[in-house]
Amino acid sequence: MSQIHRSRLYEPTEWEDRVLDDQNGSVLVQGTPIDEENMNNLEAGVLIGHYDIGLLAMFAMQVATSNEFELQKLKKQKFLQGKATITNATTDNGYYRSSDPFVMVALTGFPQANAPDYEVLVTPNDPADAGTLSVIEKTQNGFKVMSTSTSKTISFTWTLLNPQIS
Structure with missing residues (x-):
């Protein structure tokens, strides 16, 4: 299994359905293949989103803690x-x-x-x-x-x- 390329920017895959001709069953649109490259790109997007949510949560906690500190400071002053x-x-x-x-x-x-x-x-x-x-x-x-x-x-x-x- 190849590694997820972290050095490149994440680019979402624009997925297409495979479309067949109803009459003869020939392929009209190939569709996006479910292969290693596309699945690893999907995993990279999920990982980036996971990190972003973690950073946002950490930042929100820091802001909340800072606000609580300031409120206590003002209250005591x-x-x-x-x-x-x-x-x-x-x-x-x-x-x-x-x-x-x-x-x-x-x-x-x-x-x-x-x-x-x-x-x-x-x-x-x-x-x-x-x-x-x-x-x-x-x-x-x-x-x-x-x-x-x-x-x-x-x-x-x-x-x-x-x-x-x-």
């Missing part, structure tokens, strides 16, 4: 939530401190594309002890929350909203 706690350092005299206590909140996942133009809402667990909570120094991968409270610890929930991500 648009809305994030977490919890954090500010620990107030003890002062020497118990009354005065050199700066307001803060905590750095690191954002996991993807960097914020339009930093510092995103919003962060902070909700203290105990509003009576929280003082004023301020979000400062917003960057692509985090922000600081500062408190004016004198409480030892201030726990809160933060919500990042980024309406400019669509």
Whole structure:
């Protein structure tokens, strides 16, 4: 059995029926022979089609995976939530401190594309002890929350909203 010639381009065979004269049975049209050359050409076409379908399927999976990645990225840039706690350092005299206590909140996942133009809402667990909570120094991968409270610890929930991500 000869090999399928992969070096040449596939050319479909234009098949013709064998036609006989009804009266005397003589051959009017020879028809396309079912021989090694034509059958190998048919096999080559099937093989090429098989490879093309496999490549298309692989490409479609890559596109779908890429789209899912982008959707997850946008979702995580648009809305994030977490919890954090500010620990107030003890002062020497118990009354005065050199700066307001803060905590750095690191954002996991993807960097914020339009930093510092995103919003962060902070909700203290105990509003009576929280003082004023301020979000400062917003960057692509985090922000600081500062408190004016004198409480030892201030726990809160933060919500990042980024309406400019669509």
